[in-house]
Amino acid sequence: MDLKSFVSAVAAMISGTKTDLQLAKETAIGQFKRRLSFAGKHEKYENEDLPAGSPVYVYCKHCGILIAEDYLFRLFNECSQCVGLKENGWLDEAKR
Numbered sequence: 097m098d099l100k101s102f103v104s105a106v107a108a109m110i111s112g113t114k115t116d117l118q119l120a121k122e123t124a125i126g127q128f129k130r131r132l133s134f135a136g137k138h139e140k141y142e143n144e145d146l147p148a149g150s151p152v153y154v155y156c157k158h159c160g161i162l163i164a165e166d167y168l169f170r171l172f173n174e175c176s177q178c179v180g181l182k183e184n185g186w187l188d189e190a191k192r
Contacts, residue, residue: 121186128159128181128190135160158187 107191114122114161141153154163156175174182181187 121184124177124181124184124186125190127177128187131156131161131175132161135162158182158191180189 121188143150143152146153150156152165152171154165154171154173155161156163156178157173158178158181159175161175163172164170178187181190
């Protein structure tokens with residue numbers, strides 16, 4: 097963190113306003129909670145129960161949303177939004 101960012105963060109704490117990083121964190125955690133709620137309301141398909149040739153359904157291991165199937169790259173078990181939360185260190189807080 098450079099001096100200008102540090103000074104603006106301290107000024108924001110003193111004045112009670114939120115920094116851009118704090119707003120981004122709150123927004124990302126709010127979106128995570130909405131995805132979690134949305135995923136809980138929809139039926140999940142078990143790939144083993146489907147006939148051969150059916151699309152593969154992959155769900156994010158954190159929020160539960162359906163991840164699009166991609167034949168060019170390996171299937172991921174995390175959505176890009178949860179990967180971003182994890183990279184910023186906010187995923188554990190979002191799960192609380």
